[in-house]
Amino acid sequence: MGLSSRFPPRVEYLQLALAVALPIHIWAYLQFFSQASSLVLRLTFLEILHVLAYVLVSSLLDVLVLAGALTLLAAMLPARVMRNHFLAASSLIGLWTCIWAALFQFADRVAILFTKNAAFAYPIVLAVFILIYFVVALPGMNLARSSSLIQKLVSAYIDRVTILSGLFLLLDLLSLLILIGLNLV
Amino acid sequence: MRINRREFLKILGLLGGALPLIRPRPQARLNAATPGGPNLLLLVFDTFSAEHMSLYGYGRKTTPQLERLSARATVFHEHYAGGNFTTAGTASLLTGTYPWTHRGLQLSGSILNPLKGNNLFAALASKYQFQQSYTHNPLAQILLEQFRDAHPGLYLHPIHSLTVDDDRLADFFKNDYEYAYWGELINRRLAEPVLPTNLILSVPDYFFQLYRVMRYARIYREQFPHGLPINSNGTFFVLDEAIDWISTLFNTWQGGHAAGSLAYVHLFPPHESYHPRREFLQLFQDAQPPIAKPPHFFTENYDQSFLDNQATLYDQYIAYVDAEIGRLFALFEQTGVLENTIIVLTSDHGQLIERGIHGHSTPVLYEPLTHIPLLIWQPGQQTRKDIYLPTSAVDILPTLMHFSGNALPTWGEGQVLPGLGGPENADRSIFTLEAKLNSKFKAITIGTVAMRKGEHKLIHYFGYPGFDDQTECFDLSVDPGELNNLYPASILARQLKEEALAKIETVNTPYR
Numbered sequence: 001m002g003l004s005s006r007f008p009p010r011v012e013y014l015q016l017a018l019a020v021a022l023p024i025h026i027w028a029y030l031q032f033f034s035q036a037s038s039l040v041l042r043l044t045f046l047e048i049l050h051v052l053a054y055v056l057v058s059s060l061l062d063v064l065v066l067a068g069a070l071t072l073l074a075a076m077l078p079a080r081v082m083r084n085h086f087l088a089a090s091s092l093i094g095l096w097t098c099i100w101a102a103l104f105q106f107a108d109r110v111a112i113l114f115t116k117n118a119a120f121a122y123p124i125v126l127a128v129f130i131l132i133y134f135v136v137a138l139p140g141m142n143l144a145r146s147s148s149l150i151q152k153l154v155s156a157y158i159d160r161v162t163i164l165s166g167l168f169l170l171l172d173l174l175s176l177l178i179l180i181g182l183n184l185v
Numbered sequence: 186m187r188i189n190r191r192e193f194l195k196i197l198g199l200l201g202g203a204l205p206l207i208r209p210r211p212q213a214r215l216n217a218a219t220p221g222g223p224n225l226l227l228l229v230f231d232t233f234s235a236e237h238m239s240l241y242g243y244g245r246k247t248t249p250q251l252e253r254l255s256a257r258a259t260v261f262h263e264h265y266a267g268g269n270f271t272t273a274g275t276a277s278l279l280t281g282t283y284p285w286t287h288r289g290l291q292l293s294g295s296i297l298n299p300l301k302g303n304n305l306f307a308a309l310a311s312k313y314q315f316q317q318s319y320t321h322n323p324l325a326q327i328l329l330e331q332f333r334d335a336h337p338g339l340y341l342h343p344i345h346s347l348t349v350d351d352d353r354l355a356d357f358f359k360n361d362y363e364y365a366y367w368g369e370l371i372n373r374r375l376a377e378p379v380l381p382t383n384l385i386l387s388v389p390d391y392f393f394q395l396y397r398v399m400r401y402a403r404i405y406r407e408q409f410p411h412g413l414p415i416n417s418n419g420t421f422f423v424l425d426e427a428i429d430w431i432s433t434l435f436n437t438w439q440g441g442h443a444a445g446s447l448a449y450v451h452l453f454p455p456h457e458s459y460h461p462r463r464e465f466l467q468l469f470q471d472a473q474p475p476i477a478k479p480p481h482f483f484t485e486n487y488d489q490s491f492l493d494n495q496a497t498l499y500d501q502y503i504a505y506v507d508a509e510i511g512r513l514f515a516l517f518e519q520t521g522v523l524e525n526t527i528i529v530l531t532s533d534h535g536q537l538i539e540r541g542i543h544g545h546s547t548p549v550l551y552e553p554l555t556h557i558p559l560l561i562w563q564p565g566q567q568t569r570k571d572i573y574l575p576t577s578a579v580d581i582l583p584t585l586m587h588f589s590g591n592a593l594p595t596w597g598e599g600q601v602l603p604g605l606g607g608p609e610n611a612d613r614s615i616f617t618l619e620a621k622l623n624s625k626f627k628a629i630t631i632g633t634v635a636m637r638k639g640e641h642k643l644i645h646y647f648g649y650p651g652f653d654d655q656t657e658c659f660d661l662s663v664d665p666g667e668l669n670n671l672y673p674a675s676i677l678a679r680q681l682k683e684e685a686l687a688k689i690e691t692v693n694t695p696y697r
Binding site for chain 2: 061
């Protein structure tokens with residue numbers, strides 16, 4: 001079996017990217033606009049767009065890295081684990097990774113809730129977060145493989161987010177071109 | 186044999202005429218050939234409070250080297266920062282204008298773009314054609330990038346050239362540093378408690394930062410038991426390396442007869458967090474801590490034992506900085522650099538560790554935060570000169586222009602320093618402004634202005650919800666600790682308030 005046959009079709013990779021692009025961009029825009037009140041004090045409107053371009057390029061990187069990592073994972077694991085139901089399994093894991101990453105942003109605050117001794121609390125809290133990731137991800141992957149309902153739900157989700165996610169990715173690419181133009185040309 | 190960066194720098198220093206760590210751009214090297222008068226070193230230590238320096242009478246012996254070196258310097262005893270944090274203070278120093286003019290009002294901000302040509306480097310270009318700068322501080326680098334845009338003759342060394350690891354994104358996108366800095370700041374988990382915009386990559390970045398902290402703590406445990414010094418962007422550095430680099434740079438200029446060269450070096454220590462080298466951790470343990478003062482209405486609720494502990498660490502860190510300054514001058518003395526170099530040593534702002542407050546991003550502009558050191562060594566000066574008149578950071582640019590024989594700029598708000606050719610006006614008003622909560626593009630309606638005039642200091646808080654129109658006034662000649670508020674009882678205090686309010690109104694006029 002050739003190496004290329006271990007990877008999913010390109011269209012499925014693109015669909016996976018569209019699936020994870022939505023939560024990644026919703027998070028990015030939410031955080032960006034939550035800081036807008038601070039930015040307007042010091043930057044003009046065009047300068048704020050300039051900063052947004054950096055945010056969007058990094059969101060594009062997020063999408064590519066996450067979709068790429070899941071594709072690579074599917075290629076490395078036995079076909080029955082992920083590759084046979086690539087879109088459902090990888091999208092489900094991708095979405096869970098986004099949710100988990102959003103929760104992980106609060107790890108420091110969780111650690112401080114338990115004790116002010118950060119050196120003691122951090123390793124435990126981080127270990128618990130990592131454990132939670134796998135406790136959900138592994139059964140999730142199994143569910144995506146075995147449940148036709150999950151497969152249908154994921155497919156329906158991708159159908160519905162395609163246009164919005166595509167728009168997000170288009171703006172990311174536009175931002176990338178702007179930054180290349182400003183910095184490398 | 187493996188040679189580490191520090192040893193490499195020392196070898197370079199010994200070679201004397203060796204190349205600087207980073208080669209200047211070809212254009213800058215061409216310019217270096219033009220001979221002129223003495224070279225100039227503008228050396229800024231971030232967050233260096235004069236109120237914590239034994240040179241200025243502090244109870245702990247924090248600056249023995251500067252006391253010794255001041256025997257050949259002009260020492261300014263009542264020198265004030267233009268702002269209370271890096272952006273505002275540094276911009277005042279380098280533009281000769283107060284924050285209400287340059288508008289570098291916010292943390293990580295920049296000055297108004299149309300004003301970026303009004304800077305020290307451009308103003309001194311005819312005298313100092315070979316100009317270099319280095320800073321550990323990304324906030325200062327934002328300003329320097331702006332000045333370089335207006336004056337390409339200024340060569341900026343990247344921050345990572347003197348750090349033990351790189352900062353990343355902002356250096357890569359070097360043509361628009363400020364926006365890349367903001368992009369990096371809000372993409373990564375750098376500004377707690379603000380969450381990063383970057384959802385996925387911020388997670389491995391978080392673990393990478395943890396790895397870096399642990400790695401450098403292990404490598405440098407012997408020298409720095411409290412951890413390696415770190416800047417506000419999470420980048421580690423060793424002060425000694427920067428000192429070696431300055432020495433090497435000036436030795437190179439000395440060897441190459443590159444007279445008419447200028448270096449602006451803005452080093453991060455003694456900015457918090459405090460990381461004194463091991464030998465300084467023994468200091469000040471038995472000494473009396475500074476006198477406790479009552480909490481301010483803008484208290485951050487730090488308890489006194491925490492503040493005492495931080496003050497001791499800060500003093501130890503200052504002692505480390507002082508020792509490194511002493512080492513730099515010893516290197517300079519060996520190679521004769523002092524004979525043809527003007528050295529200006531100052532800070533961008535001070536540090537407040539009292540009244541429940543720790544830091545400098547506070548609206549509370551007491552002396553430890555606004556009163557900063559200023560020492561100037563001129564070639565051939567053999568005796569110490571003490572100046573007790575109040576002076577400001579905005580005076581440094583006109584003074585250096587005066588030294589260079591240039592006409593003073595029309596846009597500056599300072600004057601030539603007294604004792605160095607400037608007027609000796611005891612009744613001049615000196616200002617420090619805190620106005621972070623305002624737009625860079627609009628009138629200043631919320632903030633704190635401190636005004637030093639003669640022996641008195643007025644602090645006026647305006648626009649703060651719940652604390653609007655609060656005023657304090659102190660006679661520093663009898664109340665240096667600023668404990669006895671003369672306002673509103675004193676007529677003079679009321680007059681000073683009127684003057685400060687009139688000044689705010691005047692500077693706001695263009696934005697009304």
